[in-house]
Structures are given as C-alpha cells and as structure tokens.
Amino acid sequence: MGRKSAPKSVIRRLPVYLRILDNLLTNEVDIISSKELSDETGFTAEQIRKDLAFFGAFGTRGTGYNTSFLRDKILKIIGLDKQTNIIVVGAGHLGIALTRYNITKNPYVNVVAVFDVDPNIIGEKIIDVEVVPISKIKEIAVKHSVKVALLTVPSEQAQIAADEIVKSGITVIFNFSLSKLRVPDNVYVHNADLSIELQSLIYYATSK
Amino acid sequence: MGRKSAPKSVIRRLPVYLRILDNLLTNEVDIISSKELSDETGFTAEQIRKDLAFFGAFGTRGTGYNTSFLRDKILKIIGLDKQTNIIVVGAGHLGIALTRYNITKNPYVNVVAVFDVDPNIIGEKIIDVEVVPISKIKEIAVKHSVKVALLTVPSEQAQIAADEIVKSGITVIFNFSLSKLRVPDNVYVHNADLSIELQSLIYYATSK
DNA sequence: CTGTGTGAAGGAGTTCACAGCG
C-alpha cells in the first residue's frame, strides 16, 4: 500500500465513501464515477481520486470504479474486513445510545459488553448485550481481543475508567467525557468533544 | 476584530481555551501564559498566541494573559457572551444525554425545549425541560429566538424533522443522524458522524 | 530578562490541468 503513512484527512473521508458504496450496493449500482461520489459527498472529484489513488489504482479509465471492488478495498484499508470487537464503558443515556446504534446500524463492529458501576443495572441487556461490572473489563477485553473502547462515564470517573481500560490492553479510546485523559504513549485517545463542537457552531450561528 | 474571516481551525480551538480558562477561574488562577495553555491543550504556544492575536492583542508582554479578561474576550468572539437558546429534536437516549449535559454542564447555552413525536413521553421533563410535540417547533423557536437545533431523531425521520426546523427560522442544525439533510443555502448543517469517527479510529487501532 | 506579537519560512493538503489508458 502507500509508501508513507496516510494523511489523517484521507482516513476521515474513507468511511464516508464506504457508507455511500454500501448504499449503492443495496441499490445494485455496480459502477460509480468520482464525479458521482463527489455529488454525494460534497468533496471534489479530484480529491476523491487522490484519496483512493493513495492506496492503489482501483478504477478503470473511461469507466469509473466497480462499487463492490472499491468497497472491499476500503474495508481492507480501514481494517473493517475482519469483525472488530469494541466495548462501551458507561451505561448512561449516551452509552446506551451508542450501543444500540452500533448493534443495529453498524455491521462492521461488534459490541461485546457494556460496563457500568451501578449495581441496579448490572445484568440488564441493551438489545442482546449485557451490562457487566467495570471490574470485568480486563477479563472480557482479553477474551475477545477488544481493540477499541467507547468511554461515556461522567467526567469525574473518566480517568479511573480509562486506567482500567488501559490495564486491559486496549489501545484506542473514544472519549466522550470532558476529562483530558492521562494514558501511556501507546494508547491513542480520540476526544469527541460534542460541547466544543456546539460552541464552535454558535460562532457560525451568531456571526452572519 | 479580525480583518478577514477567522480560519475554521482557530474557531475550533477557541472553545478549548475557554474550557481551560473556566477551570483556571474556579481555581482562582488569574494569570496564564501561552506556554501553560500549551501544556493543557497540546497545541503549541506559538499557535495559541497566533490564534488569540488574530482577534487582538489580549496579553501583557513579559507576563502572560489575564485569565478573566481573556475568557471574556473569547466568550464575545464566539458569541457566548449572551445566552444562546437551543432546542433538542428527538427525545431518545442521545437526545436525553445531550439535553442533560447542556443543562448541567454548559452554562453558556439554554435548552428551551425537547421535541418528540411519541405521545407517551410528551409532557415528561428532562431535568426541568419539557418534552413537547414536534408540531410546536415553530411556535417555541420564534418565541425564544432559537438559533441552533440538535437533531437526534432516527435517520428515517431526520429529513422531515429538518424541514420543520428550517420552517421555524433556525439556521444552524447539529445533525446526529446518518442522513444527509437537504436544506436551503442559508442553513448551516454540521454533521456529528460518530460512526464515521469510530470507523476512522479502527484504522488506527489495526494499523500499528 | 520574560513572555507576547508577528513577519518570514516551511509544510500539509487541495485544486488545477492534463497526460494516459480503456
């Protein structure tokens, strides 16, 4: 694949292409041009071609891209060709929403468990995924070789929960709490910062 | 203020500074240097100075920035100096989570109502905010001059709900559904795309 | 002598323009 590591901006766009390709496949469209992808995504056709060309020559000149072939290529690039096991830490409203969403709408990931500290909800099920005590993170994460944790506990408990996640060998944390997490260098934290996005939006809402 | 319009990247960082300044103020720290802000945020000190300098000279050479003064300047730049009224459309788990978060943790915005179609939850309260029928969006939005809507309904209903939001005069939609919304040019849609962010993360989880 | 403010240099990513292949 690519010589040097892929730019973040490209990696952010790949899942957008993937979603459109999945839609096209259910509608049995088997060829798509960069121009059409451009109309669907809002990105320019040149940019889309550059993004894809970064990983190889997937298209046919004069024709376009084979939908199913391109979909498989993107799946492989992202790493979604094999099932990815994730966990959700925190069974509050946000945790439940994310769990349900991923179970029902995201075929590429598998939620193996939801963790919480509240004894009242331990044992409950979110669709078919059980809520289990946080103390079991390591056991379950190791057993299912979990790669990613979605962290949705209140900010005050975020660091403690993050420590447990790190101890269990998980190296990617999608952090929805406001806390800045302290983790070892080999762990990658991605902050969702919905409140910060909302505040940025307010700038655009007021200054026009 | 700035001669030409502020870069998006700057606007995205301002709320980050704001959060830290708020923390410092509760701890009664009244001077902060760009170096210290750098340690807190991970952005370089030069970048932070450039960001702030874009809007004016807010610091004191040899000393740093006055915490409270800088906080007030940033509030004014973003437009958070006056209370911003928002609505949440969709009282599912995600809508409830966002509502509660903004009521309890975000002093700069005011959630005036949560909207849903389910008659069973109409009239319920999320903390002190009432759940009302979607048919009332326009009435409430006009009355409270609402600027921003958080859209958390299922994807199938997202376009219908967006149409109602647009009709009510709201010009900024923070879209958490997967649907690409069709709106007039004067309406700004910001997509949260949590599933796309998760898929990008999986790339980083597998390729190292 | 410290830490801000800023022109100048550098780098990353996007757009342009067109060559190349089906």
Added chain:
DNA sequence: CGCTGTGAACTCCTTCACACAG
C-alpha cells in the same frame, strides 16, 4: 472520447525566529 491517475501550482495553516514591550 471518458474518466482515472498524477505532477505542478496553489492555498491554508503551522512553526520558526526574533523584535518588542513591560
């Protein structure tokens, strides 16, 4: 001819280096 693939130009942002004010 059509649409991909790609060097070159360009734009936007970041980093560097230092002048300048307290």
